[in-house]
Amino acid sequence: MAGAVELSVDGAPAKPDDLACLALVNYGAYTSFRVEGGGVRGLDLHLARLEAEAVELFGEPVGEPRLRALMRAAVTDRAACWLRVSLFSPEMSPRTPDWRGVPRVMIAVSPPPAPLGDGPRLQPQTYAREAAHLKHVATFGLIRARRAARAADFDDALFIDGDGRISEGSLWNIGFLRGEAVIWPQAPMLAGVAQALVQRGLAGVGLEGGAEPVRLADLGTFDAAFLCNSATPACAVAAIGDRIFPARPALIDRIRTAWASSPVQPI
Known part of the structure; x- marks a missing residue:
């Protein structure tokens, strides 16, 4: 995260014991998003994600009213x-993997990050995140994949599962355009909030949306x-491996x- 970061846990400033737990035990999940004017695009989806993560990983939900109250307290009077x-x-x-209860909530507040730039070149890599449907805190594989891609003179990594299907990227979802349709790849992956917001708005810009298995040969x-991700509504991909995509700025603007x-x- 660029810029100063403020950390709170359950509404109070984070304590060393909280940070030690987070540093030493790599178990948890999160969601992240831009706040603008005291609100969030797709807040309903972020809240639903957090509640589903809490139940699956810890056994009990936090509760939407509490999540909202903690978010409001963290944002205070910031415009963005x-x-x-x-x-x-x-x-x-x-040693205590069977603990069950309401998880604690840590909120990190920082300046909004810049969107990803247009034209990344993606290196296909055979890789699948563990429990891909969760936005969990295990980031070793993601960082290692991006590092390997950049060492090979690409900008980022695109994941291919064991069956040869394109799934997702290191920090984002990928979509493809065919005529007047957006095609999302079908494979185990994190269902992104930005992806869902794009899908919600496609009909309004005259585009259709669908999903199908996509392989490199396709x-x-x-x-x-x-x-796309929460910091980047849509960013044109320049190439995947040796497949170069022509610039389609009008289509990307519609997305x-x-x-x-x-x-x-x-909130």
Whole structure:
């Protein structure tokens, strides 16, 4: 995270014991997003993600009213910022994996990050995140994949599962454009909030949306590719491996407009 970061746990400043737990026990999950004008695009989806993560990883939900109250307290009077809302428990460890209860909530507040730049070149890598449907805190594989891609003169990594299907990227979802349709790849992956917001707005910009298995051999059937995450509504992909995609700025602008059609939801 760029810039100063403020950390709170359950509404109070984070203590050394909290940070020690987070540093030493790599078990938890989170969501992250931009706050603008006291609200968040897709806040309902971020809250639903946190509640599902809490139940699956810890056995009990936090509760939406409490999550909202903690977010409001962290944001205070800021006009814009970036929140990372994390779930963890000091009771959970390799020796106590069966602990069950309401997780603690850590919120990191920082300046909003810049969107990813247009034109990344992606290196296909055979890799699948553990429990891919969760936005969990295990980032070793992601960082290692990005590092390997850059060492090979690419900008980022695109993951291919054991069955040869394209799934997701290191920090983002990928979509493909074929004519007037956006195609999302079908494979185990994290269902991104930005991806869902783009999908919600496609009809309003005259595009259709669908999903199908996509393999490297299929890339020639698409007109363009883009990636998206909460910091980047849509970013055109320049190449995947040796497959170069022509610039389609008008199409990418329509994707960004689709994302922007979702209103900011008050915290």
